[in-house]
Amino acid sequence: MKAFIVTLYFPLFSLKQPLAFQVADTNLLPSPSSLRGALAKSLAYIHPNHFNGNDFQSLVESWLRKVEEIVPFVTAKPESCVIKGTVILSRLRTLEQRERKEPRDAMRRGITFLYKLKACFIVNERRAIETLGSGALNKIWRALWIMDRIGDTESLIFVSDVSPPIDPKQKIGSEGEVNTITNIDFAGVLDNPIMDNMDLCFTYEATGKKIRRPRYSRTHFLPLSVKRVRKFIVYAPYTYKVKVRRGSIYQIRDLKVVAGESL
Numbered sequence: 697m698k699a700f701i702v703t704l705y706f707p708l709f710s711l712k713q714p715l716a717f718q719v720a721d722t723n724l725l726p727s728p729s730s731l732r733g734a735l736a737k738s739l740a741y742i743h744p745n746h747f748n749g750n751d752f753q754s755l756v757e758s759w760l761r762k763v764e765e766i767v768p769f770v771t772a773k774p775e776s777c778v779i780k781g782t783v784i785l786s787r788l789r790t791l792e793q794r795e796r797k798e799p800r801d802a803m804r805r806g807i808t809f810l811y812k813l814k815a816c817f818i819v820n821e822r823r824a825i826e827t828l829g830s831g832a833l834n835k836i837w838r839a840l841w842i843m844d845r846i847g848d849t850e851s852l853i854f855v856s857d858v859s860p861p862i863d864p865k866q867k868i869g870s871e872g873e874v875n876t877i878t879n880i881d882f883a884g885v886l887d888n889p890i891m892d893n894m895d896l897c898f899t900y901e902a903t904g905k906k907i908r909r910p911r912y913s914r915t916h917f918l919p920l921s922v923k924r925v926r927k928f929i930v931y932a933p934y935t936y937k938v939k940v941r942r943g944s945i946y947q948i949r950d951l952k953v954v955a956g957e958s959l
Contacts, residue, residue, distance in 0.1 A: 698833060698861035699948050700817045702840050705854040709808045711847035722806035724778055724931055725918055726846045727894035728770040728877060731815050734846045736763040739839040743828055762827050769818040769955045771876040773919060776811035778931040783807055816876065816951050818864060833861050868945040875935045878954045880915040882943055887936035889917040
């Protein structure tokens with residue numbers, strides 16, 4: 697296993713919460729799957745051979761499954777305070793609804809002001825070589841540099857640094873402090889971090905689309921604490937204590953990460 701740490705800057709961030717209706721509220725932080733999806737997109741530019749065929753939707757789903765096998769653990773650490781807000785989006789749907797008399801509509805969209813984030817991508821080197829061939833780690837490193845969007849269309853990002861591959865062998869143990877997003881399947885908390893239901897998979901069932909069963913729970917602990925500053929609710933970076941059920945806590949540079957047994 698190898699790890700890459702990516703430093704990201706956001707003007708603003710928005711990732712619609714699953715099943716949000718009419719008012720599209722946003723998650724506080726990018727979900728692990730959205731971070732992996734950003735890598736999958738840029739990695740497809742560098743390794744386009746997978747996309748040969750007519751059923752593009754199936755090819756995309758197959759590619760996302762391959763990238764999940766290559767990068768089984770993804771997490772993130774906020775490097776700045778977070779504030780939530782909303783905007784009104786006016787949308788012109790002339791391409792989607794040609795017979796509609798009034799193709800324009802509007803909705804309230806949640807946004808998060810998140811200045812800086814560090815994301816950690818833990819790579820299964822064997823799977824990476826099987827899928828990407830020789831120089832797999834270099835391809836992933838290059839793909840991380842060209843990530844341009846995480847979340848909704850407006851959520852552009854700027855990548856300022858990508859570490860070389862790191863060997864995550866500094867194991868802290870099964871109990872200790874963590875400063876990154878943690879999947880609830882892997883650990884229980886001995887503290888009070890914020891919880892968030894990211895990437896709720898039963899949305900596929902609720903919308904009548906293809907049913908997909910999650911490999912892991914989509915509930916996560918976030919390394920954030922909340923406080924009121926005058927009339928604003930501010931979420932500050934927070935280190936919380938966990939007891940790991942599956943895997944261990946690893947120190948990867950300044951990130952403390954819970955990863956599963958396969959690491």
